[in-house]
Amino acid sequence: MASVTDTAKPDSRTAPSKPARLRQSWWLRWLPGSRLGRTIIALNVLGLAILIGGALVLNELRRGLVGARIDSLTTQGELIVNVINRAATVGEPTPQLDAGAASEILQILSNPRSQRARLFDARGRLIADSYWVADRVEWKVLPPARAREDAGGLSLDLNMGRPPPPPAAGAAQRTLAIEVSQAMRGAPVVGMRTAEDGERVVSVSIPIQHVQAVLGVLTLEASDVDEIIAAERAALAPFIMIAITVSILSSVLLNNLIAQPVRRLSKAADGVRLSRARAISLPDLARRDDELGDLTRSLEDMTQALSERMDAIERFAADVAHEIKNPLTSLRSAVETLDLVSDPAARDRLLAILKNDVQRLDRLVTDISNASRLDAELSREDVRALDLGRLIGEVAQLYQDTRRKGEPGVVFRVADTLEPIMVAGREGPLGQLFRNLIDNARSFSPPGGEVRVSLEPVRGEAIVLIEDDGPGIPVDNLETVFERFYTSRPKGSAFGGNSGLGLSIARQIAAAQGGTVRAENRSDGDGKVAGARFIVTLPEARR
Incomplete structure (x- = not known):
């Protein structure tokens, strides 16, 4: 609670010693601005720097992981292409790709389950798939059965085949076909695309060339991109939590350092106005070595000066009343006595007293008026x-x-x-x-x-x-x-x-x-x- 008093203030205006000031702000002196401004800047920039630094580090890591995945797929693909080119190429002088031999090679050079290898012939037809080699069956949740009533009142679903592919599968197949057609021109194609199941994959398509003829295309896909991204997000979470914690702590600290003291100053000023006190006294804030401490000390000095001026005005008013009362009393006595005096000489003396008192009163009022206007003239x-x-x-x-x-x-x-x-x-x-x-x-x-x-x-x-x-x-x-x-x-x-x-x-x-x-x-x-x-x-x- 802010205390408001008109008594003498304790010796709380003494600023902290120079070593204390150095201990308080030596680590912020390199920043521009005031001490309180440096504190605000440092606390807010700290949380932002943590978040940005973590994001930059993880973005570089993400790029490095994707690049390493592409390099790995390219190396594996070139090895498989060389083997297929040597072991599964038949026909002279027009070479062709032996689909059976190529499929056996894919079976021998089995890929990890997170990768998928597909082999296309020179016409772009799929002749081998690592999912077939690994006996992996693609599965999806079937859509709900559509009820169809027959004559017997039974609801049967006679569609015993696979459900139609989702719309995204058709777009993924077209993207794959474009990638294969580009590789048919004799240059490897690398990049990221969306697979038939909606996952993002890193894809490498390498042409199988015999001299100048392109016999087919080997496509390798790695579907662990989402896992890499999820791992990156998980790695980013601690940085985000640290940044949030720092922001919350800085907000609380700034609230305690700025908002609450300003609120106390406002309450103290309201207390002076409402309770008609003479001065503000906030010793704990006056001891602070920052702008709020300067403001508190200035407000205390200002209210103390106003209090002293009010005391001086009260004393001046009392003195004026006392000084004016003397000639008025003399005037009253002379006026009351004037009617009782019949001697001309005595009446002349009374009239001289009246004249003297009037002149004295006029001079006194003039000097009092000059003294009261003095402060205004000095400030104007x-x-x-x-x-x-x-x-x-x-x-x-x-x-x-x-x-x-x-x-x-x-x-x-x-x-x-x-x-x-x-x-x-x-x-x-x-x-x-x-x-x-x-x-x-x-x-x-x-x-x-x-x-x-x-x-x-x-x-x-x-x-x-x-x-x-x-x-x-x-x-x-x-x-x-x-x-x-x-x-x-x-x-x-x-x-x-x-x-x-x-x-x-x-x-x-x-x-x-x-x-x-x-x-x-x-x-x-x-x-x-x-x-x-x-x-x-x-x-x-x-x-």
Whole structure:
């Protein structure tokens, strides 16, 4: 059964060691494709190769047996023909074949029972047959008697002779006659044909020649061809059984290796959907060193990432509700108190509070909306190589062009390099990253102060420094400043002027671009804190 859980997964994703992988697949590494594909190919080809190899071997054996049978009949026939030609030829100057002498020679040179020898004269008439010599009587099952009623009511079959030959016998006799006529031309004829009883026979017809005259034809037949074929089929049966067994075993193995694990993955995915679980956990499949193991680990990682994102969304929603509740509570209190206050100065203070809370709420909703759209923006825009110096320069110039009297200025310095500093990223989110950090630095800088931004390449990375002249960051808060909705302002600053999302968004964007953001304090010559410094590290694009 597939287990579905949202708890921490055991350490089952560790892939097998290299020696284990070598032991598992060393015998399949010569085949193309993946490990699982090589296994499928090898198992299916193995059974087919066994069957084809056995068939090829037995086909060659069959041809060899038939050829050897023909050679044997030809040798025997030539011997008998020579004897008959010398001992059974009479008449000068016109030689003739002595049928009686030839029949006696066939009786002396008796053939095995699996062979049949027939002797024909120059006119193609049968003058001797080894079945006669061996006193062998051809027999067949008689057809059922045809009832014929006579005057006395008796059913008699008066056909006392042999039954008429079957239709195949007439075709076999015509084939034999053609073979004999071809041999009458003076050349031996060999081949396979069907005999009168329907069996396949190997036939050799050799002419009996005296000088140039053809006195007759000797035909030798071997009727054991069917037995040879049956023996070949019997020999092929073990190969077929082995091939079937291998195919069945390979099917079962592939079912256990592929079909069942995929079914378990499907059930586990359905379990996540139906039971609203957070993650898939199949440790035994994740330990496999093949594509299904890779798929299982990918699904586990994917569901784990989705679970973490859902947790982050839940925490974000809780934080948003908490942050929105504060200005709403202040607004409610001010509205309820406004009707009870008659002093104009007090009413003006309440109206200022209402205005401040509305602005705070508007800023909070805007920042929350930007933070919620951040993931979509990061996934929507394609990553490309960007000139980081140009991007930061445009952002700094925009601040300088829109600067009001008394606001801190923004100064950008870039290291002297022969080539521009290129990074792989998304222009929109990266611009928001630097705007958030510059806005944060300006909010802590004194009136008329300066925010300094510098860029330089260091060992394949682009380092961006953003420095201000503010009070700095408490040492205990160097990391907590990047948490959502965290705000820490010096005494005397306006309450609610920041939502606490700017630095959190900046770190999230940097992480999505493969970089980092961290904070530290600057010190002057006396060791006192002279301001804060944010360090952004982004990987340079490969050239």
